[in-house]
Amino acid sequence: MTPQGEFLSRLMRVALPGFAVLALAYLILPSLIIVPMSFSNQLYLTFPPPGWSLQWYGAMQQDLSWPQAAVNSFLVGVPTALLSVALGTLAALAVVRGRLRFAAAASAFLVAPMLLPHVIIAIGLYPVMLDLGLLRGYLGIVIGHTVVAMPLVFITVSAALRNYSESLELAAMTCGAGPWSAFRHITFPMIRMGVVVGGLLAFATSFDELMLSLFLTGPGTRTLPRLIWEQMNAYLTPTIAAVATLILAFSLLLLALVALLQRGRAAEGQAS
Amino acid sequence: MGAVGLGRAVQTRSFAPGGTTASRPWSTTGFYAWLLAVPTGFLVLFFVWPLLRVIWRSFTDPGLGIENYATVFGDGPYLIVLWNTIETAATVTFICLLIAYPVAYVMARARGTALQVMAALVLIPLWTSVVIRSYAWMVVFQRRGVLNDLLLASGLVDTPVRFLPGSFGVHVGMVHIMLPFMILPLLSSMRSIDMTLLRAASVLGASPANAFMKVFLPLSLPGVNAGVALVFMTSLGFYVTPALLGGPRHMTAAVLIEQQANTYLNWGLAAALATTLLVITLAIYLVYLRLTGGAADAALAR
Amino acid sequence: MHRIGSISPVTRRTALKGAAAASALLGFPAVLRAAPSQMVVATGGGKLEEAYQKSVYAPWTAKTGIKIVGAPNTAAKLKAMVEQKAYEWDVCQVAAEFAAQAAKQGLLEPLDYSVIDKSKLLPNTAHEHFIMSDVVAYHIAWNTKNVKPGAEPKTWAEFWKASGRRGLWKRPFQTMEVALMADGVDKDTLYPLDVDRALKSLDKIKASTLFWNSGAQSAQILIDGEVEVSATWNGRVHDPKRAGAPVDYHFNQALFVSDAWAIPKGAPNKKEAMQLIALAMSAQGQADFSKLIPYGPTNTAALALLDAVTLAALPSSEANFKKGAFLDVNYWADNGAKVGPMFEKWVL
Numbered sequence: 015m016t017p018q019g020e021f022l023s024r025l026m027r028v029a030l031p032g033f034a035v036l037a038l039a040y041l042i043l044p045s046l047i048i049v050p051m052s053f054s055n056q057l058y059l060t061f062p063p064p065g066w067s068l069q070w071y072g073a074m075q076q077d078l079s080w081p082q083a084a085v086n087s088f089l090v091g092v093p094t095a096l097l098s099v100a101l102g103t104l105a106a107l108a109v110v111r112g113r114l115r116f117a118a119a120a121s122a123f124l125v126a127p128m129l130l131p132h133v134i135i136a137i138g139l140y141p142v143m144l145d146l147g148l149l150r151g152y153l154g155i156v157i158g159h160t161v162v163a164m165p166l167v168f169i170t171v172s173a174a175l176r177n178y179s180e181s182l183e184l185a186a187m188t189c190g191a192g193p194w195s196a197f198r199h200i201t202f203p204m205i206r207m208g209v210v211v212g213g214l215l216a217f218a219t220s221f222d223e224l225m226l227s228l229f230l231t232g233p234g235t236r237t238l239p240r241l242i243w244e245q246m247n248a249y250l251t252p253t254i255a256a257v258a259t260l261i262l263a264f265s266l267l268l269l270a271l272v273a274l275l276q277r278g279r280a281a282e283g284q285a286s
Numbered sequence: 287m288g289a290v291g292l293g294r295a296v297q298t299r300s301f302a303p304g305g306t307t308a309s310r311p312w313s314t315t316g317f318y319a320w321l322l323a324v325p326t327g328f329l330v331l332f333f334v335w336p337l338l339r340v341i342w343r344s345f346t347d348p349g350l351g352i353e354n355y356a357t358v359f360g361d362g363p364y365l366i367v368l369w370n371t372i373e374t375a376a377t378v379t380f381i382c383l384l385i386a387y388p389v390a391y392v393m394a395r396a397r398g399t400a401l402q403v404m405a406a407l408v409l410i411p412l413w414t415s416v417v418i419r420s421y422a423w424m425v426v427f428q429r430r431g432v433l434n435d436l437l438l439a440s441g442l443v444d445t446p447v448r449f450l451p452g453s454f455g456v457h458v459g460m461v462h463i464m465l466p467f468m469i470l471p472l473l474s475s476m477r478s479i480d481m482t483l484l485r486a487a488s489v490l491g492a493s494p495a496n497a498f499m500k501v502f503l504p505l506s507l508p509g510v511n512a513g514v515a516l517v518f519m520t521s522l523g524f525y526v527t528p529a530l531l532g533g534p535r536h537m538t539a540a541v542l543i544e545q546q547a548n549t550y551l552n553w554g555l556a557a558a559l560a561t562t563l564l565v566i567t568l569a570i571y572l573v574y575l576r577l578t579g580g581a582a583d584a585a586l587a588r
Numbered sequence: 589m590h591r592i593g594s595i596s597p598v599t600r601r602t603a604l605k606g607a608a609a610a611s612a613l614l615g616f617p618a619v620l621r622a623a624p625s626q627m628v629v630a631t632g633g634g635k636l637e638e639a640y641q642k643s644v645y646a647p648w649t650a651k652t653g654i655k656i657v658g659a660p661n662t663a664a665k666l667k668a669m670v671e672q673k674a675y676e677w678d679v680c681q682v683a684a685e686f687a688a689q690a691a692k693q694g695l696l697e698p699l700d701y702s703v704i705d706k707s708k709l710l711p712n713t714a715h716e717h718f719i720m721s722d723v724v725a726y727h728i729a730w731n732t733k734n735v736k737p738g739a740e741p742k743t744w745a746e747f748w749k750a751s752g753r754r755g756l757w758k759r760p761f762q763t764m765e766v767a768l769m770a771d772g773v774d775k776d777t778l779y780p781l782d783v784d785r786a787l788k789s790l791d792k793i794k795a796s797t798l799f800w801n802s803g804a805q806s807a808q809i810l811i812d813g814e815v816e817v818s819a820t821w822n823g824r825v826h827d828p829k830r831a832g833a834p835v836d837y838h839f840n841q842a843l844f845v846s847d848a849w850a851i852p853k854g855a856p857n858k859k860e861a862m863q864l865i866a867l868a869m870s871a872q873g874q875a876d877f878s879k880l881i882p883y884g885p886t887n888t889a890a891l892a893l894l895d896a897v898t899l900a901a902l903p904s905s906e907a908n909f910k911k912g913a914f915l916d917v918n919y920w921a922d923n924g925a926k927v928g929p930m931f932e933k934w935v936l
Binding site: 361362363364366367370428429430448450451529533534535537547548549550551552553 | 662663664666667686689690693753758759798799800801812813814924925928929930932933935936
C-alpha cells in the first residue's frame with residue numbers, strides 16, 4: 015500500500031466509527047430529551063425543566079382518556095398483528111413456494127400498501143367502512159391497520175422462507191405428509207422467527223399509526239397516537255412528555271423481547 | 287394408508303417403495319394460487335376498491351368532469367405544494383443515504399456488544415412514536431430550546447436562532463425519522479457481502495479505495511436501491527413531522543390533502559390531489575421495480 | 589261476554605280500530621320510536637367539552653335521563669355521515685364559518701325555532717341551519733417580559749409595527765380581517781374583504797410572522813417568548829394570565845368569532861337534538877358555560893346572571909362587545925373557496 019493509501023485507510027478507521035457514533039447520537043437524542051421533560055414542574059414545555067415533579071404522571075392517570083386510549087391501542091394492535099400474520103404468511107408461502115408465473119407482480123402488489131401515503135388509503139377507506147358499518151367498533155381500524163402492516167409480515171416471512179430450501183417440504187410430502195402436516199412440522203418451525211418478528215413489527219406499526227386512526231376510530235375507540243395528536247392541538251403540556259416516556263419504556267420492552275427471542279433462536283442453533 | 291406426519295415417518299422409517307402417497311393428490315401451483323387468493327382478496331376489497339373510489343370521486347365530486355384537476359394544475363398553491371413535497375422527499379432521501387451508508391458500513395463490520403449497542407440505537411427510535419419524536423424536535427428547536435441554549439452558551443450567536451417553523455427543522459426531523467429505514471436495508475445488504483472478495487481485490491493489487499469503489503459499492507447496490515425507494519416513497523406521504531416543525535409555509539401533500547378533506551370539506555379536490563400523489567408514488571415504485579428486476583420483497587428483505 | 593272489569597266487546601273493538609287508525613296517521617315507526625338512551629354530541633373537545641359537560645350535559649341527563657357521549661368534531665365525518673346516511677352524531681358544534689359552509693353544501697338540518705328560543709340572542713346569530721352559541725375574541729396579546737409596559741400594541745396597526753416576531757393564525761379567516769384593520773380599514777366596514785389589500789398588508793410582516801397552527805400553540809409561543817406579540821383567542825390566554833404567566837391582552841379592535849350548534853341533515857333523534865340545543869342556548873345554560881370558559885354568551889339574557897368579575901373577561905359583555913366586530917360567516921361561506929387558496933398560496 016502506498017503511504018497515501020496507508021494514511022487514508024488509517025484516517026478511515028478513525029473517522030468512520032466517529033461519524034457513526036455522531037449519527038447514532040443524533041438518532042437517540044430526542045428520545046433522551048423527552049424523559050426528563052416529563053418530570054418538569056412547569057406548566058408549559060421547557061427544557062431543561064427548572065424543577066422536578068411527578069404531577070404529569072398523576073394528571074395522566076386522572077384523565078381517563080389516556081388509559082382508555084392505551085387499552086384501545088392494544089385492542090387494535092393485537093388483532094392487527096394476528097390478522098397481518100395470518101394473511102402475510104399465506105401470501106409469503108404462496109409467492110415464495112408457489113412458483114407462480116406472476117410472482118414478481120404479486121409481490122409488488124402485496125408490498126404496495128406499506129409504501130403509499132396513508133392519507134390516500136385513509137380517505138379511501140373511510141367511506142367504504144362507513145358503508146359496511148364497521149366504524150362503531152374496532153373492526154374498521156383493525157382492517158385499516160392490517161392493510162398497511164401485512165406487507166411487513168409478508169417481507170419478513172418471505173425472507174425466512176427464502177433462507178432454506180423447499181426440498182425439505184417436498185421430502186416430507188413424498189413421504190406421505192399432506193400439505194397441512196408439512197406446514198406444521200417442517201415449514202412453520204423454520205419460519206417461526208420470521209413470523210414472530212413480522213407480527214411484532216405489525217403490532218408496532220399499528221401502535222404508532224396516526225393517519226388511518228384519525229379517520230377510522232371513533233370516540234370510544236381512539237388510539238394513543240390519535241389522542242396525543244388531539245392533545246397537542248389542544249393543550250401542549252408536559253403530560254404528553256409523560257405519556258411519551260411511558261410509551262418509550264414500553265417500546266424498549268418490546269425491543270428487548272425481540273432481542274431475547276433472536277438470541278434464543280441462535281442458541282437453539284437453527285439454520286439461518 | 288392416509289397422510290402420515292413426517293415425524294412418524296422418520297421415527298418408524300417405514301416407507302413403502304412404489305409410492306406412499308397422500309390420501310389425495312394435489313397440484314402444487316393450484317394450491318398455492320388458492321393460498322394467495324385470501325390475502326389478495328383482502329387487499330382488493332380494502333385497498334384497491336377504496337383507491338378506485340377515491341379516483342372515481344376526483345372525477346365526480348361535485349360534478350362529472352375534470353374540474354378538480356383543472357384546479358390542481360391551475361393557479362393556486364397545489365402544484366407548489368406537490369413540487370415542494372417531491373423536492374423535500376428527494377433531499378431527505380439524499381441526506382439519509384449520505385449519513386446511513388457510513389453508519390451501515392461500520393455496523394456491518396462490527397461484532398458482539400458493539401454491534402448490539404449500535405443496533406439498539408438504530409431500533410429504539412424506530413419503535414418510538416413518530417408524533418413523539420417530532421414533538422421532541424420541537425423542544426430542541428424552540429427559541430428557548432436545547433439547541434439555542436447551547437449556541438448562546440458557547441457564544442456562537444448573540445440572540446436565539448429561529449429554527450421553528452422552518453425548512454431546516456423539517457429536514458432535520460424527517461432525516462431523523464427516516465434514517466433507520468435507510469440504515470437497515472443497507473446493513474442487510476452489506477452484511478451479506480463476502481469480505482474475502484475485498485481481500486482478493488487487494489491481493490490482486492487494488493488500493494483500498496479502488497477495492498471499495500469497484501467491489502464493495504456495486505455489491506451494496508441492492509440495499510441502496512431498497513433503502514432509497516423505501517425512504518423516498520415514505521417521505522412523499524409524510525404528515526406529522528412537516529405539520530409540527532414546518533408550519534403552513536412548508537406544507538406537504540399529505541397535510542394539504544387532509545386539510546382539503548377535513549377543514550374545507552372539499553372531497554373532490556382532496557381526491558384529485560390524492561390521485562395525483564398516488565400516480566407520482568406509483569411511478570417511482572415502477573421505476574424502482576424496473577431497477578431491481580421485479581422481486582420487490584426480496585430486495586426489501588435483504 | 590261480560591266479565592268483571594272487561595270493557596264491552598263493541599267498545600274494545602272500536603278502541604282498537606281507533607288506535608290502528610291513529611297509528612296509521614302518525615306513521616307506524618313514529619309510534620314505535622322510543623327516546624334514545626344516549627346521544628352523541630361532537631365538539632372541539634378538551635376544556636370546551638368539560639365545560640359543556642357541567643353546564644349542559646349534566647342538566648340534560650338529569651332532566652331527560654338521556655346520557656351524552658362526546659366525540660371529536662372532525663369535519664370530514666360530518667360530510668361522510670350525511671352522504672352515506674350513517675350517522676355517528678346527533679348534535680355537533682363547529683366553528684360558525686364552517687357551519688355556514690356546511691349549510692351551503694346541504695349538510696345541516698334547518699333548526700326549529702319554535703323549540704329553540706332566539707328572542708334574546710344577539711343580532712345575526714340565529715341562522716337557518718345553525719345557531720351561534722358563544723362569542724370568542726380574536727385579539728391582540730403580548731408577552732409582558734419582552735414588551736415593556738406602555739409599548740404594547742393598542743391597535744392592529746401598532747401590532748404590525750411591533751419589533752420582534754408576531755404570531756397570526758395560519759388560516760385566512762380572521763387573519764385577513766386583522767390585516768385589513770392594520771391597514772386602516774374600520775372594523776365595521778371590513779366586508780366584502782379587499783383581498784389584494786389584505787395580502788399586501790400581510791406582505792409587510794411576512795418575514796417576521798409565525799403562523800401558528802392551533803390555539804394551544806398560540807398561547808405557548810406567547811408564554812415561552814417565542815414571539816413578542818400574537819393574535820390569539822381570549823380563552824387561551826385568560827387562564828394563563830390569571831395563573832401568573834407573562835402574558836396580557838385587550839379587546840380593542842377584536843374580531844368576534846363563534847362556535848355554532850348544528851344538526852347533521854337526516855340525523856335520527858332530531859326532536860331530542862333540538863331540545864338539547866334549546867337547553868344549551870337557554871340563559872342558564874349559557875351563563876353556566878361562560879363561568880367556566882371566558883367565551884361570551886350570545887343569549888343576552890345570560891349576561892344578567894353573571895357577576896361583574898366574570899363579565900369583564902367576556903367578549904360579549906356590553907363594555908367589550910362594542911370594541912370589536914363580528915366575522916361575517918356568510919361572506920366566507922360564499923367566497924371561502926376562492927379566497928382560501930389565494931391566501932394559502934401567499935403563505936407558501
